[in-house]
Amino acid sequence: MVATQEKPIAIASLPFKVPDILDDVFSLYTAPNSATQKPVFQARFNDDAVFEDPLLRVETKQDREAQFGSLPAVFQKIEISRKQGDFKVFAVTPNDIAQDGIPEKYRTKTLVRIVAPNTQTYTFPRVPIVGYAPQVAIPGVTRLTVEKATGRIVKHQDVWNLTGEHLPGVLPVVGSPAAYFYTFAKHPLGYVSSQGLKVLDYVGLIKG
Secondary structure (H helix, E strand, C coil): CCCCCCCCCCHCCCCCCCHHHHHHHHHHHHCCCCCCCHHHHHHHHEEEEECCCCCCCEEEHHHHHHHHHHHHHHHHHHEEEECCCCCEECCCHHHHHHHHHHHHHHHCCCCCEEEEEEEEECCCCCCCCCCECCCEEEEEEEEEEECEEEEEEEEEEEEEEEEEEECCCCCCCCCCCCHHHHHHHHHHHHHHHCCCCCHHHCCCCCCC
């Protein structure tokens, strides 16, 4: 959900460096394997941090790592295009925390949201015979909700310009009954897909 009251915060007042957090988070997409991703998750994410995009939502460390760990196996290459320094930081209200589905324990903490525009370009494996590697470029924003005192991430969300927070065709209007029910469907979809990815990892089909 979009913050109900987006109150900008002076970046100089933060005890952490926003560009460093963004560099680490975007490195998760371009990492060559899951082993490269793990130090980032350990350094930047709380164990109960939520990950959400228009396709799914996951709420555990294991499921989040499974989703990102699958990227090097599914895509030949992923590129992130963004302008250095192009981000904003906003205050997060208790109402925002509830709407975003952030664990309730964070209502007693001061959180801020980092919003960074970017374009994610996904290159699929080359198609045999034709020798063509399909690509899809997804412009949007990455929202990181972090603890103001530590900079540790409690929610990582990708929002695509084309779809908003939901898939096209499935949820044509944010706030519609379909959109309301899909917010609940995202969680089981994320859980089921994560379990499947864990099985693939177990049998060695995901790059470790």
